Amino acid sequence: MTSSGTGTTVVKLGGSVVTDKDRDETLDADSLETAADAVATALGSGDVEDLVIVHGGGSFGHVHASEHGVSTTDGTHDVGAVHAIHGAMKTLDEFVLQRLLERDVPAVPVHPFSVASRDAEGRLDLPTAPVETMLAEGFVPVLHGDVVSHRGEGVTIVSGDELIVELATALEAERVGLCSTVPGVLDDTGDVIERIEDYADVEAVLGTSESTDVTGGMAAKVQALLALESRASIFGLESLPAFFRGEGAGTTIES
Ligand code: IP8
Numbered sequence: 001m002t003s004s005g006t007g008t009t010v011v012k013l014g015g016s017v018v019t020d021k022d023r024d025e026t027l028d029a030d031s032l033e034t035a036a037d038a039v040a041t042a043l044g045s046g047d048v049e050d051l052v053i054v055h056g057g058g059s060f061g062h063v064h065a066s067e068h069g070v071s072t073t074d075g076t077h078d079v080g081a082v083h084a085i086h087g088a089m090k091t092l093d094e095f096v097l098q099r100l101l102e103r104d105v106p107a108v109p110v111h112p113f114s115v116a117s118r119d120a121e122g123r124l125d126l127p128t129a130p131v132e133t134m135l136a137e138g139f140v141p142v143l144h145g146d147v148v149s150h151r152g153e154g155v156t157i158v159s160g161d162e163l164i165v166e167l168a169t170a171l172e173a174e175r176v177g178l179c180s181t182v183p184g185v186l187d188d189t190g191d192v193i194e195r196i197e198d199y200a201d202v203e204a205v206l207g208t209s210e211s212t213d214v215t216g217g218m219a220a221k222v223q224a225l226l227a228l229e230s231r232a233s234i235f236g237l238e239s240l241p242a243f244f245r246g247e248g249a250g251t252t253i254e255s
Contacts, residue, residue, distance in 0.1 A: 007174025008050040008135065009244070010167050012160045015058025015145070016181045017237055018096060024063050025088060031237055032099050035179065040103035042244035043140070048175075050135045052167055053096075053107070056160040057145040060092040061085055065157050072162075073122060075153025082155050085147050086113050093144050100140070108134060110143045112158050118150040124162055128170040135171075143167070161224040168228055176232040177243045178221055183236035184250030185222060196253045199223055225253040 013035050020026040042048040057065070065071065068081035076082070093109055100107035116126040134141045148158040161178070168176045184192035188205045196202055199222060206219040218234075225232040235243055235250025243249040 006047070006049045006246075008052065008171045009048045009175040009177070010052045010054065010164050010171065010173045011175075011177040011179060011240075011243070012054040012056065012164045013096070014178065014180045015056030015060070015062065015160070017058075017179055018055055019058030019060060019092065021058050021062075024059050025091070026059055027092075027095055028058075031181075032096065034237055035240060036096075036099040036103055036105070038240040038244060039100060039140075040105050041241065043105060047244050047246065050171075051140050052131060052135070052171065052173075053100075053140060053142045054160045054163045054167070055092070055096050055142070055144045057089060058092070060088040061145055061157070064088050070147070070155065070157055072157050072159060073153075075150050075156040077154035082147055085155075085157070086111075089144050089146050093142065096144075097142055100142070105140055106138060107140045107142050110134075110141045112143055112146040112148055112163060113155075116146075116148050116158060118148055118153070118156060118158075120151045122150065122156070124148070124158060124166060126163065126166040126170075128167060131167065132171065159220070159224075161221050165224050165227055168230055168232075173230055175243070175246065176225065176228060176230055177240075177249070178225065178232065178234045179237055179240050179243070180218075180221075180234055180250075181236065182218075183239065184234055185218060185253075193251050196222060196226070196251060197255055199226055222253060226255045228253075 064085040145160040147155040150156040239249035
């Protein structure tokens with residue numbers, strides 16, 4: 001499912017990287033610029049050819065989702081809530097796209113709310129033909145955590161972590177990365193855990209995120225990446241260039 005020699009790379013820029021998670025609807029402009037620089041360099045050097053970017057919600061989506069009591073399982077039929085959450089994510093997405101376009105990255109938006117849905121059991125259906133065609137035509141699709149129509153629930157939240165799992169599987173991605181504000185998954189002494197093969201080995205040290213995060217913090221991210229067939233990594237922003245070059249970065253997650 002790729003048009004290039006390096007395979008498809010799927011990377012998520014965590015909401016905690018691109019936003020200030022502790023201040024409502026506030027961008028972390030410096031970090032976003034750094035991430036956008038790394039993307040532009042990776043594409044310019046040929047280290048990465050087919051690239052899909054996903055970004056999280058941070059202080060944009062999560063604040064509204066939690067205000068309206070919406071999670072990945074608890075939905076709402078309140079159309080005002082739908083617009084508040086989706087609108088905040090579109091605003092954040094515009095900032096992300098703008099920074100990429102300024103660096104000549106051919107980034108194009110894909111809003112999951114418009115294409116994805118959940119069935120009554122909560123299973124996500126994300127049609128990926130548009131993303132595949134965008135890649136084949138030389139674009140860099142940019143998706144984001146969003147609201148998603150959910151049979152029997154109205155809308156619920158779809159996290160960027162769920163999206164990277166769906167995309168990585170459907171696109172048979174070579175490299176899957178989750179860029180976070182921490183240098184990897186940390187143990188209880190603050191050291192980066194180099195490799196995780198089984199969730200049970202790290203359950204005790206993961207804890208819960210301190211900021212408002214309706215999709216579950218680091219524990220959910222590790223579980224989502226363990227569900228992948230391919231090798232994934234969680235790393236800090238400083239390791240994003242190394243990840244794009246195909247070098248080891250942060251914590252490798254492979255079951
Ligand atoms: O930050 C959640 O995406 P995440 C997006 O990847 C919303 O968990 C709308 C809360």
